[in-house]
Amino acid sequence: MQQAKDDVLAAVRDIVPKLRENGLEAEQRRWLPEENLALLEKAGVFAMATPQRYGGLDLSLAEQAEVLAEIARGCPSSSWVSMVWASSAWMVTLFPEELQDDIFTRPGVRISGGFSPTGTLVPSGDGYVLNGTWGFNSGCRGADWNMMLAIVQRPDGTTDEAIALVPMDRFAIADDWVASSLTATGSSTTTATDVFVPAHHVVIPAEAEAAMAAGIELPPPPPGRGYGLYSFLFAQSVATFIGIARGALDIFLERLPGRGISQTQWTDQSQHPLTHIQLGAAASRIAAAEALCQQMYGLLQDRADRYEELTLAERAAIRGHSAYAAQQAKEAVEILYNASGASVIKRAVPLQRFHHDIQGLALHGWILLSTNLEVQGRVILGLDPQTPLL
Known part of the structure; x- marks a missing residue:
């Protein structure tokens, strides 16, 4: 490849x-x-x-x-x-x-998703009826399909979490994405009202686990691509953080020539020792984030190639390292933004957008630093991680 x-x-x-x-x-x-x-x-x-x-x-x-x-x-x-x-x-x-x-009716199929179980699936004939509302549905405005997490509610009162794949045109999309960060992701709220979903478009993880427990052999993951669900999602999301930091560094350097430092005698910011320190600090944080990611990706690929599952400690480390790498990228952007003078706040200057986008992304529940380091620390101490998201 x-x-x-x-x-x-x-x-x-x-x-x-x-x-x-x-x-x-x-x-x-x-x-x-x-x-x-x-x-x-x-x-x-x-x-x-x-x-x-x-x-x-x-x-x-x-x-x-x-x-x-x-x-x-x-x-x-x-x-x-x-x-x-x-x-x-x-x-x-x-x-x-x-x-x-x-x-996969075409190579470039676009699939968005809502991964909070804020909908219900009720059995009906040879399928289910889906109802629910999902917020923060990034990419829904341009997607072909929506992959939603919902609760199966059976007549006998039993329930299970399930994943449903539904054509995007079966959802209503609210015009409610008005945010101060990642404004262009169109992460609107989507709503399904009495949408029929064929049974083979619904995946119930608990059923697969029960089959495995009963000794039923399930198909293996795709060769070299069985990374583990949550480890994949945590590790992949860091790529955007690193790219934002690289872009912020590019923009800072492009704006630097000819810039002075206002209210001082410095007519060339690039000659000031503080600028040198700021650039070194930002570049080192980006390099640290990149190194952590390469380590994670190497581990995940090695396990996928061997058809081996990650250990609990490795999965917890993926969560902690992902969040820590994202934090390093965020701090790099903060340094560059704070070194850019008052003109950086103009909307026509891309660096301000990179800054507020990475600030917002760092608040995402998947990548929140405190949450992920807590999980990693608990596992290091031999304690229950107290989360199924591993």
Whole structure:
């Protein structure tokens, strides 16, 4: 897959300036411009996680992350939406082939998702009736499918969590994404009202676990792609953080020539020792985040290639390291933003957008530093992690 990744990466690198140029328009629209989507589609971004048998590129986690980081250098929101669609496509590769055949009708299929169980699935005939509302549904405005977490409610009173794959046009999309961060992700609220879902479009994890306990052999994960659900999601999300930090550094350096330091005698900021320290601190934080990610991706790929599961300690470390890498990227952007003078607050200056986007992303429940370090610390001490998200 090296050549495929190199081709996608080269194509994305070429469009970074245009993605960055479109940033203000994207914020004003509260959704990605069609030009961004067309450029990313042409580059092959939306086919990254699709299996080769469906015409996709089947890139590894590390390869996907490299592309997502490059997108974020141009547009954080474009990277986050691309990450959501890619991670959702990867998840579908873990489901039965009958379902995959329905979903992967083209290599660049776009799948958004709502992973809070805020809906219900009630058995009906040869399927289920879905009702519910899901907030923060990133990428829903441009998606083909919505992958929702819901609660199966059976007549006998038993319940189970389930994942439902439903065409996006069966949902109502509220115009309620008005945010101060990641404004262009279109992360609106979606609502399903009495939507019929065929039984083979519903995956109930507990049933698979029961089958395994009964000795029923289930299909193995795709070769080299069985990373483990939560470890994959935590590790992949950091790519956008790293790309934002790289982009912020690019923009800072582009703006530096000819800049003085107001209210001082310094006419060239690049000659001031404080600027040197700030740049060194930011660059080192970015390098530290990159190194942690490479370590994580190497471990995950090694286990996937061997068809081995991560240990509890390794899964907890993935959570902690993901959040810590994201924190290093956020601090790098903060340093560069604070070193940029008052003019950086203008909306026409992309650095302010990179700054508020990474601030908002760092509050995401998946990547919140305190939560993830707590889980890692508990496992290090031999305590119950007190979360199933491992």
